[in-house]
Amino acid sequence: MHTPSDSGGFMTSSTTVSQPGVRVRIQQFGTKLSNMVMPVIGAFIAWGFITALFIENGPFPNETIAALVGPTITYLLPVLIGFMGGYNVYNIRGGVVGAMATMGVIVGSEVPMFIGAMIMGPLTAWGMKKLDHLWGDSIPSGFEMLVNNFSAGIFSGAMAIIGLLAIGPVVAAFSSVMAAGVQFLVDNSLLPLTSILIEPAKILFLNNAINHGIITPLGTEQALVDGKSVLFMLEANPGPGLGILLAWMLFGRKESTARTSAPGAALIHFFGGIHEIYFPYVLMQPLLVVACIAGGMTGVFLNVLLGVGLRAPAAPGSIIAVLIQTPDKIPALIAVFGAAAVALIVAAPIVRATRSDALGEATAKMEDLKGKESAVAGVLTGTAAQSTKPIERIVFACDAGMGSSAMGASVLRKLVQNSGHSEVEVTNKAISELTDTYDVVVVHQDLADRASPLVPSATIVTVDNFMNSPRYGEVVEMVNRSNAQDEDTSGLTEPAPSSEIREEADTISALAKLVSEDLTVLHGSATDQHDAIEQV
Structure with a gap:
């Protein structure tokens, strides 16, 4: 498999796939957890609203409505997570047995059993899937429904008993240890140190x-007792990302892609809650992770100091979601903007000292002067590729399939439709849901290793910036070429001679050299462009 270039680009999947590394395995594990929790976040939010409004200390106390609070968090939410965990492994059948098995760990514990649900749901579904495969071909004709129903009932019931007697108490003890650890950090004013782990983990x-x-x-356990939890703000605070993007807006090199795209990225990040959009701005200068950590620690410190907490998870991590879920709106804003200010201050000198890739700048400048995209720009930046078949389906894939992939798919869909290719379907998916039915897969370069084995026959387009429209423009050009060849091969314009391509390549290379740092002349005596060229 070809490795994507640092600047983002194209690669074609291959059947030869290396074993995933530790980072990829953790990403895959996190995606599985996300696929269980994110689809039921709406239920968490509903529980948060009911708790905030109708409990005894709420603004509209109502004993009848407040009776929903306990059963919802104790039974409904864990069962939904267990169902989704089973569903992701073995569809509806897996979801049903997973939900039943989850009841065992719920009854076997006195705390909300979310972790237990994340174990029992997929584990029971996996076991059911293996059992079905074991005797699937030996069931007599006409007895399929009888065997399927009773096998699901017996197995899920047995797993519920195992969860009640064995897994539930173990998970409850583990949850108690983790809760004690968090309380220790809070009591000793050490909670801000969690940003040292969380902020780099987000970028990766x-x-x-x-x-x-x-x-x-x-956080949910804490909110059940206290009505809110500061833990929900550890990862969801949009302040550090806002500070990073503001640094690029104010101190990035003039006319650089990072500086010009940062305002739009900041709006999407801060109000849309798609944190992934600022990750590439950190990855292009890894020292900026220090600014993320400093901003994150500041935000946590202010949240603890001012007593800020959320009633339920803020998903997505938008300032709007944060303000809706917190009763401490002014203190929450202080914490968010305080985190942004510190991240900006730390990031400013790092961004100011950062120089963009000279070849990338020269290519972009050449295409701007030319008035269209270069046919060889992809070759020079390691991004050239061409589909060998007509393109009918394009998918933009991200970790959870909701945030950045939805935004990217929307941009691509408009570009493809505007180019006259209404026959091309553009969708978005989570990486874990990819199947080998797509012609082109667009994915962040850090997630390409996970996508490649799932789509061996697709052309993979890797991007390092979700706002980097030239990447999307190259996809449209590929659609134009591939689909035009299929529709009317005889009417195509002859490709440019190799001498013309070489000449254009030489032009780009020359521009790259002119803007490279080593050949930059400061305080020169040239008064016009000809003297400047001679002086260089």
């Missing part, structure tokens, strides 16, 4: 494992 797309595996279960 490892946040789902932390957020849905630890923060959401513990």
Whole structure:
């Protein structure tokens, strides 16, 4: 498999796939957790609203409505998570047996059993799937429904008993240890140190494992007791990302892609809650992770100091979702903007000292002067590719299939339709839901290793910036070429001679050299462009 270039680009999947590394395995684990929790976030939010409004200390106390609070968090939410965990493994059948088995760990514990549900749901569904395969071909004709129903009932019932007697108490003890650890950090004013782990994990797309595996279960338990939890703000605070994007807006090199795209990215990040959009701005200068950590620690410190907490998870991590879920709106804003200010201050000198890739700048400048995209720009930046078949289906894939992939698919869909290719379907999916039925797969370069084995016959387009429209423009050009060849091969314009391509390549290379740092002349004596060229 070809490795995507640093600047984002194209690669064609291959059947030869290396074993995933630790980072990829953690991403996959986090995605599995996310796929169990994110589809039922609406139920968490509903529980948060009911708790905030109708409990005894709420603004509209109502004993009848408040009776929903306990059963919802104790039974409904864990069962929904268990169902989704089973569904992701073995469809509806897996969801049903997973939900039943989850009841065992719920009854076997006195705390909300979210972690237990994340174990019992997929584990029971996996066992059911293996059993069905074991005797699937030996069931007498006409007895399929009888065997399927009774096998599901017996097996899920047995797993519920195992959950009640064995797994539930173990998970409850584990949850108690984690809760004690969090309380220790809070009591000793050490909670801000969690940003040292959380902020880099977010940049590497490892946040789902932390957020849905630890923060959401513990935060929900805390909110059940106190009515709110500061833990929900550890990962959801949009302040650090806003500070990073503001640094690029104010101190990035003029006319650079990072600086010009940062305002739009900031709006999407802060109000839309899609945090992934600022990750590429950190990845292009890894030192900026220090700014993320500093901003994150500041936000946590202010949240603890001011007593800020959320009633339920803020998903997505938008300032709008945060303000809706917190009763402490002014303190929450202080914490968010405080985190952004510190991240901006730390990031400013790093961004100011960062120089963009000279070849990338030269290519973009050449295409701007030319008035259209270069046919060889992809070759020079390691992004050239061409589909060998007509393109009918394009999918934009991200970790959870909801945030950045939806945004990217919307952009691509408009570009493809505007180019006259209404026959091309553009959708978005979670990486875990990809199947080998797509012609082109667009994915962030850090997630390409996970996508490739799932789509061996597709052309994979890797991007390092969700706002980087030239990447999307190259996809449209590929659609134009591939589909035009299929529709009317005889009417195509002859490809440019190799000498013309070489000449254009030489032009780009020359421009790259002119803007490279080593050949930049400061305080020169040239007064016009000809003297400047001679002086260089």
